Amino acid sequence: MSLARDLELRHLTALTAVAETGTFGRAAQRLGYTQSAVSQQIAALERTVGAPLFDRPGGPRPVTLTPLGKILVDHAGAVLERVDAAATDIERFQAGTIGRIDIGTFQSVSTALLPSLLARLRAERPNIEARLVEDDDHEELVRQTIDGHLDVSFLVGDTPADIETIDLIVDPFVVLALPDVVGDDAVPAPLLNDTPLIGEQDSPCQRTVDQGLYAIGVTPDYVFRTSDNSAIAAMVRAGMGMAVVPLLSVELEDPRIAVRHLDPPIPPRRIAIGWRRDRTLSPAAERFIEITREMTAELRDRQLASIA
Amino acid sequence: MSLARDLELRHLTALTAVAETGTFGRAAQRLGYTQSAVSQQIAALERTVGAPLFDRPGGPRPVTLTPLGKILVDHAGAVLERVDAAATDIERFQAGTIGRIDIGTFQSVSTALLPSLLARLRAERPNIEARLVEDDDHEELVRQTIDGHLDVSFLVGDTPADIETIDLIVDPFVVLALPDVVGDDAVPAPLLNDTPLIGEQDSPCQRTVDQGLYAIGVTPDYVFRTSDNSAIAAMVRAGMGMAVVPLLSVELEDPRIAVRHLDPPIPPRRIAIGWRRDRTLSPAAERFIEITREMTAELRDRQLASIA
DNA sequence: ATCAGGCATCAGCTCCACTTATCAACAAGG
DNA sequence: CCTTGTTGATAAGTGGAGCTGATGCCTGAT
Numbered sequence: 093m094s095l096a097r098d099l100e101l102r103h104l105t106a107l108t109a110v111a112e113t114g115t116f117g118r119a120a121q122r123l124g125y126t127q128s129a130v131s132q133q134i135a136a137l138e139r140t141v142g143a144p145l146f147d148r149p150g151g152p153r154p155v156t157l158t159p160l161g162k163i164l165v166d167h168a169g170a171v172l173e174r175v176d177a178a179a180t181d182i183e184r185f186q187a188g189t190i191g192r193i194d195i196g197t198f199q200s201v202s203t204a205l206l207p208s209l210l211a212r213l214r215a216e217r218p219n220i221e222a223r224l225v226e227d228d229d230h231e232e233l234v235r236q237t238i239d240g241h242l243d244v245s246f247l248v249g250d251t252p253a254d255i256e257t258i259d260l261i262v263d264p265f266v267v268l269a270l271p272d273v274v275g276d277d278a279v280p281a282p283l284l285n286d287t288p289l290i291g292e293q294d295s296p297c298q299r300t301v302d303q304g305l306y307a308i309g310v311t312p313d314y315v316f317r318t319s320d321n322s323a324i325a326a327m328v329r330a331g332m333g334m335a336v337v338p339l340l341s342v343e344l345e346d347p348r349i350a351v352r353h354l355d356p357p358i359p360p361r362r363i364a365i366g367w368r369r370d371r372t373l374s375p376a377a378e379r380f381i382e383i384t385r386e387m388t389a390e391l392r393d394r395q396l397a398s399i400a
Numbered sequence: 401m402s403l404a405r406d407l408e409l410r411h412l413t414a415l416t417a418v419a420e421t422g423t424f425g426r427a428a429q430r431l432g433y434t435q436s437a438v439s440q441q442i443a444a445l446e447r448t449v450g451a452p453l454f455d456r457p458g459g460p461r462p463v464t465l466t467p468l469g470k471i472l473v474d475h476a477g478a479v480l481e482r483v484d485a486a487a488t489d490i491e492r493f494q495a496g497t498i499g500r501i502d503i504g505t506f507q508s509v510s511t512a513l514l515p516s517l518l519a520r521l522r523a524e525r526p527n528i529e530a531r532l533v534e535d536d537d538h539e540e541l542v543r544q545t546i547d548g549h550l551d552v553s554f555l556v557g558d559t560p561a562d563i564e565t566i567d568l569i570v571d572p573f574v575v576l577a578l579p580d581v582v583g584d585d586a587v588p589a590p591l592l593n594d595t596p597l598i599g600e601q602d603s604p605c606q607r608t609v610d611q612g613l614y615a616i617g618v619t620p621d622y623v624f625r626t627s628d629n630s631a632i633a634a635m636v637r638a639g640m641g642m643a644v645v646p647l648l649s650v651e652l653e654d655p656r657i658a659v660r661h662l663d664p665p666i667p668p669r670r671i672a673i674g675w676r677r678d679r680t681l682s683p684a685a686e687r688f689i690e691i692t693r694e695m696t697a698e699l700r701d702r703q704l705a706s707i708a
Numbered sequence: 709a710t711c712a713g714g715c716a717t718c719a720g721c722t723c724c725a726c727t728t729a730t731c732a733a734c735a736a737g738g
Numbered sequence: 739c740c741t742t743g744t745t746g747a748t749a750a751g752t753g754g755a756g757c758t759g760a761t762g763c764c765t766g767a768t
Contacts, residue, residue, distance in 0.1 A: 095487035096480075101409055102725095116746060129726055131746060136725090141490060147679050151734035152744040156548065159682035163493055167486035172404075174482055178475035179403035182449060185471055240464065371455050374467035424715060437757055439715060444756090459765030460713045 095140060101175065103137040104168035106130050107145065111165050114154030184219075191376035192221040196233040196245025200263070200297065201363065202226050203321070204340040205246075205388070212383055220376045228296050237368055243377045244367045257366035258381065260388040261395075264353065264360040265301060266342065268328045268335040271350040278355035279334075281308045288315040288333035290324050297361075301336050304358030312336075325349060339395065363388075403448060409483065411445040412476035414438050415453065419473050422462030492527075496683035500529040503688070504541040504553025508571070508605065509671065510534055511629070512648040513554075513696070520691055528684045536604050545676055551685045552675045565674035566689065568696040569703075572661065572668040573609060574650065576636045576643040579658040586663035587642075589616045596623040596641035598632050609644050612666030620644075633657060647703065671696075 109119035110130065120130040138145050145161035157165060184190045197206055202224070210222055225242060227233055230249055236242045237255060251257055267279045274283075284305065289312045292298040305312050316327055321341045328335050329348050338361060342351055365384055367373060373381075417427035418438065428438040446453050453469035465473060492498045505514060510532070518530055533550060535541055541553045545563060559565055575587045582591075592613065597620045600606040613620050624635055629649045636643050637656050646669060650659055673692055675681060681689075 095490060096483055099409060099483060099487075101407060115744090117744090126727060127746075128728080128748085131748090132725075135747085143494060144680055148746060149678060149734085150732095150745075151736090153735080155746085156679070158680035159499065159551070159685070160490065160493060160680070163490060164486065167482070167489065171479060171482045171486065174475065174479045175404055175407060178472065178479065179407075181475065182403060182468065182471060185468060186451060191467065243467070370457060371464070372452055372466035372468070377467070423713090425713090434758060435715075436717085436759075439717085440756070443716085456715065457765080458714075458763095459767090461766080463715085 098140040101172070103133050103140075104172060106133040107137060107161075108165060108168050108172065110134060110146065110155065111157055111161070116155070186375060188220075188375035188379050189217055190219045191374050192223065193244065193374070193377050193380055194223045194225065194242045195380070196225050196227070196236060196242040196247075198226060198228045198230075198233070198246065198248075199295075200338055200340050201246045205384075205391075209380070209384055209387060212387065213380055216383075217376065217379065222380075230296070234366075237366060240368070240371070242367075243373065244365055244381060247364050247366045248361045251364075251366055254369045255366045256369040257364040258385060259362060259364045260384065261340075261363050261392055262360050263338045263340045263363055265304060265336050265358045266339045267352045267354055268325065268337060268342065269350050269352065270328065270331060271348070274350055274352055278353040278357075280355050281305075281310055284310045284312065284334065284336070288313055290314070290316045290318075290327045290333050290335040292321075292324070292337075293317045293319045295319075297338065300361065301358065305336065308354070308356050308358065406448040409480070411441050411448075412472075412480060414441040415445060415469075416473060416476050416480065418442060418454065418463065419465055419469070424463070494683060496528075496687055497525055498527045499682050499684035500531065501552065501682070501685050501688055502531045502533065502550045504533050504535065504544060504550040504555075506534060506536045506538075506541070506554065506556075507603075508646055508648045509554045513692075513699075517688075517692055517695060520695065521688055524691070525684065525687065530688075538604065545674060548676070548679070551681065552673055552689060555672050555674045556669045559672075559674055562677045563674045564677040565672040566693060567670060567672045568692065569648075569671050569700055570668050571646045571648045571671055573612060573644055573666040574647045575660045575662055576633065576645060576650065577658050577660065578636070578639060579656070581642075582658050582660050586661040586665075588663050589613075589618055592618045592620070592642065592644070596621055598622070598624045598626075598635045598641050598643040600629075600632070600645075601625045601627045603627075605646065608669065609666065613644065616662070616664050616666065 106119065106123065106125075109122050110116055113119045113122060116130045116134070117127045120127045123130065125133075134145065141160065141164065143160050144158055145164060146155040147158055148155050181190070195206075206224070213220060213222065225233075225236065225245075227236075230247060233242070233245045233247060234251060234255060237245045237247075238252075246260075247255075247257060267274070267284075269279070291301065291312065291314045302312060315333055318324060318327075321337070322343075324335050324337060325343065325346065327333070329346075336354070336358070339351070340363075365381060367377070367381075414427065414431065414433075417430050418424055421427045421430060424438045424442070425435040428435045431438065433441075442453065449468065449472065451468050452466055453472060454463040455466055456463050489498070503514075514532070521528060521530065533541075533544065533553075535544075538555060538557055541550070541555060542559060542563060544550045545553045545555075546560070554568075555563070555565060575582070575592075577587065599609065599620065599622045610620060623641055626632060626635075629645070630651075632643050632645060633651065633654065635641070637654075644662070644666070647659070648671075673689060675685070675689075
């Protein structure tokens, strides 16, 4: 007969119904039961509580709550209200209109992709909360995706088997130069050996660039390094030299800067979005993935159209 | 499958147990069920919610909450906490250590009886809240006792059949006078016809006094009226005249004032405590009634001893 | 490849909760 | 005073829900 053990929500709704209608019969009618059923429910509740909850005056007069009944009704109201809140919350969550998404990302995605993705998500589902964890270390993102800190994460490179991924976009490394020092076609790799270069400060991305250059026989001669992408473009525009950067980080609209492929190319980064395999995603997260696929597909088409 | 309809507390406790232990089996052990039972409970819960709450990786690895499961666990925690609060609250209420008593009273009881009663109640059960409704209209107190606004009420005079009462004390009307103008025995009624009187301002109590005086052949000649009891005593002490007041309102310790019975007496007020018959009283209210009986019994003895 | 640990499923049984029907209590009205 | 209508309680019966115990299947580890 311990209270928390045997208490049932059904009994509490019956209690409030009787308290509000004043008779067992009307309460039963409201709940879709028989009078007998409500009578037994209240009796059961009184048994678990150990004392009467209603005074039954007999005859056609309405029953009234005992002092104990009043107390329990108050609590019942609070409990049922909380349950109701849970119900609507869950409904909305399943409809995808509320929820929280923890997204793993790294710098180029953060600057080039995420703003428009999040803007669209926000426009579509304004009550979804997105949290970003930015880390340029691929392994760290993978780890947090596996242990559940992240719902989804943008990734490059290989991923373990228990991460499921969708390839989004291939981000080639391109050469930024002044239009008059390069032709309309791809830039031949040896040219870079005779040219001062502008680069990022040490970062996983920059290391990928350098390894790629060495692999095609280029020994880069950096005359300037910065962590600011737009500073790189400014340096190139000022004639300081050329730069090898991921296409994603390039503002494509500047006619004073030529964007050219390398020949032979450096292996491009393949950007994907991934999540823990066999873990259920929230509707919100699924929608985010879908939005990401759509918008990167559009971006891919524009990219192909805009580069020589 | 509507949520608020089919949700059961048992399922929620199972949910939190599994979430905390990480496996169905250990959760079952904690709850005193078999693994199969917990499995079925979670399955039932998932059926009412309409989506999985756990990801089961298979093998010896622990199950993990889905995003939906996390949400439901949060709500379950809140609901169960509320239920727990209700349980302890009810337990304490039934033990009589908490609760609220609405007490009906009128002036002479409020000043002469209630302070010590409430002091003792407070000393004994400090967490019981007492609320007073003071009204000198007997009928009003009866009405509020019947409709449930009052748990118990002090009453004088007749009460309807559906009020159950316990007689507490007989409060005689006595004469206040200077010791040297009255003897040691009861004051003969005719004496009052030759004496200026001090009385209360118009009130149900004063009307009872006047009717009583007329009934024994006294036509009162009031030279002063006040609503302040101590002012009446001061006037008598100053030799302005005599007063006829309920004994309860007299501070008995003043040697400069004689307290005498009337001969013949005015019918005294019989003070009782009453409550709605066939309504369950809270343990707190029952204790209050008991305290009142004890202390008024003591008072009665002291009263008998202290008056000629 | 076998083993162990974990959840799902099935069959069976018990017991609970509801319905139907009837009873008892009480108030109101003739 | 008796009748009538309204109310809750109760008994019996039935269907289903929930638990147990056994088994199957999946997965990771030895």
